[in-house]
């Protein structure tokens with residue numbers, strides 16, 4: 329699959345990211361979801377906070393730091409070696425669902441060692457990325473049974 333990130337338009341999601349930036353939400357959450365103050369517990373669009381299963385996200389964060397951050401940045405913000413994955417603009421919506429994203433990442437990432445993670449590790453790291461982007465619900469464990477139903481499009 330070709331890279332989608334270069335032609336991602338800065339649309340409504342970009343505006344939402346601007347709001348998130350103003351709230352200081354672009355850095356990775358460093359506290360458990362339950363400890364996030366209620367004032368910050370809403371999406372920029374005003375919807376409820378949506379934080380994925382904490383254990384899976386914590387595992388995914390560790391995998392991200394070990395295997396993805398050197399190219400995608402310690403906070404997923406992107407580097408010269410890889411595009412932004414967390415915050416806006418990112419190209420995640422181009423994969424349509426979490427399943428589409430999984431299919432791409434399992435075949436192409438890490439770019440220097442494609443397919444080198446176990447399937448569970450791919451699910452965990454994607455749960456971390458989707459959670460950081462508020463794209464996955466609080467009670468959802470990302471996996472083969474749930475990925476098709478998690479939409480990444482606005």
Ligand code: HEC
Pocket residue numbers: 330331332333334392395396397398399400409410411412413418419420422429433436437438439440445453454
């Ligand atoms: C050696 C550098 C490198 C590493 C390590 C790496 N990536 Fe990437 N990644 C890239 C590059 C370069 C692209 C863009 C080119 C492409 O799409 O093939 C990319 C694209 C992506 C995309 C698609 C982004 C978009 O907007 O289309 C995702 C998702 C992604 N990487 C996830 C990961 C994950 C998860 C890991 C860790 C398991 C990882 N990457 C590790 C370099 C890297």
